[in-house]
Amino acid sequence: xxxxxxxxSPTLKESLRERKLKATPARLEILDILxxxxxxxxxxxxxxxxxxxxxxxxxxxxxxxxxxxGLVTQIDFRHGHAHYELAxxxxxxxxxxxxxxxxxxxxxxxxxxxxxxxxxxxxFSSIKHHSLEFYGLCKACDKGSR
Amino acid sequence: xxxxxxxxSPTLKESLRERKLKATPARLEILDILxxxxxxxxxxxxxxxxxxxxxxxxxxxxxxxxxxxGLVTQIDFRHGHAHYELAxxxxxxxxxxxxxxxxxxxxxxxxxxxxxxxxxxxxFSSIKHHSLEFYGLCKACDKGSR
DNA sequence: ATCTAGATGCGAATTATTTGCATCTACTAA
DNA sequence: TTAGTAGATGCAAATAATTCGCATCTAGAT
Numbered sequence: 539x540x541x542x543x544x545x546x547s548p549t550l551k552e553s554l555r556e557r558k559l560k561a562t563p564a565r566l567e568i569l570d571i572l573x574x575x576x577x578x579x580x581x582x583x584x585x586x587x588x589x590x591x592x593x594x595x596x597x598x599x600x601x602x603x604x605x606x607x608g609l610v611t612q613i614d615f616r617h618g619h620a621h622y623e624l625a626x627x628x629x630x631x632x633x634x635x636x637x638x639x640x641x642x643x644x645x646x647x648x649x650x651x652x653x654x655x656x657x658x659x660x661x662f663s664s665i666k667h668h669s670l671e672f673y674g675l676c677k678a679c680d681k682g683s684r
Numbered sequence: 685x686x687x688x689x690x691x692x693s694p695t696l697k698e699s700l701r702e703r704k705l706k707a708t709p710a711r712l713e714i715l716d717i718l719x720x721x722x723x724x725x726x727x728x729x730x731x732x733x734x735x736x737x738x739x740x741x742x743x744x745x746x747x748x749x750x751x752x753x754g755l756v757t758q759i760d761f762r763h764g765h766a767h768y769e770l771a772x773x774x775x776x777x778x779x780x781x782x783x784x785x786x787x788x789x790x791x792x793x794x795x796x797x798x799x800x801x802x803x804x805x806x807x808f809s810s811i812k813h814h815s816l817e818f819y820g821l822c823k824a825c826d827k828g829s830r
Numbered sequence: 831a832t833c834t835a836g837a838t839g840c841g842a843a844t845t846a847t848t849t850g851c852a853t854c855t856a857c858t859a860a
Numbered sequence: 861t862t863a864g865t866a867g868a869t870g871c872a873a874a875t876a877a878t879t880c881g882c883a884t885c886t887a888g889a890t
Contacts, residue, residue, distance in 0.1 A: 708837060738839090746837090764847075
């Protein structure tokens with residue numbers, strides 16, 4: 539049941555060391571969980587999965603640093619709280635029902651070209667992520683609303 | 685100073701009537717403010733602009749209905765609170781600095797094709813909006829972090 | 831002018847997220 | 861291997877955003 543101490547990608551520990559960050563059990567476990575899940579998870583999802591063993595404040599802080607490290611991506615589904623997924627997952631987008639909140643994955647990402655332009659126009663040094671969510675009505679909710 | 689009772693687009697009142705919603709001063713004023721601002725505004729921005737004359741709860745409720753009506757778009761800059769802008773503004777995207785939070789507008793939107801595909805794949809009835817934000821480091825912050 | 835569904839204000843409740851501080855621990859250097 | 865220390869965690873309390881219940885009010889229909 540305890541899957542904490544798997545072999546983790548060397549990249550991870552390297553990334554951490556580069557920034558003088560420690561490879562703590564909490565960090566490793568969070569990444570382990572994310573790597574075994576397709577769906578983006580909320581802080582609460584994670585907390586449940588590890589049975590509350592790690593304090594919420596720590597989870598928030600951990601996700602902050604993982605996001606800054608570029609290992610994790612934060613997504614807003616307008617559910618009232620953030621979701622996170624591994625940045626190394628194949629990049630994709632989401633379709634969210636504005637009524638029931640259902641989320642559908644949209645595979646593939648066509649935004650590379652846009653991204654290059656954006657970099658120039660915006661006069662930024664680097665773009666690390668982007669987040670593209672579509673909002674509409676799923677068929678079930680559309681029926682319900684007529 | 686009081687710019688509440690301008691001539692508003694007929695579309696608005698129509699949209700409201702269709703759904704048995706009332707054209708109240710609060711709603712008209714919010715739309716008036718949004719139409720005179722290029723930047724997306726937060727609930728608090730709006731509250732300040734109208735000098736607290738309208739209760740926050742009402743503002744939240746109003747933006748909910750305006751969003752459902754499709755008149756207003758909600759955006760997440762990861763600033764800890766939502767931003768809103770007129771859906772009728774020329775559609776564009778944003779580039780957000782992960783460090784200082786600065787937001788730069790990216791004009792034009794190339795996602796129509798993607799949107800059509802998404803509709804099919806996701807098996808939704810309709811897509812009303814999408815939200816595309818890029819996250820990275822602005823030049824100022826990039827310098828600061830080395 | 832009246833009636834009523836829908837809107838608002840107010841206060842309180844919820845929920846998400848952040849912060850301060852004491853304690854702990856992963857890594858470094860000897 | 862072991863001590864020393866910067867960085868990490870837990871806990872509790874503070875903020876901040878958003879929502880809800882309910883009494884009152886008002887836009888729009890008749």
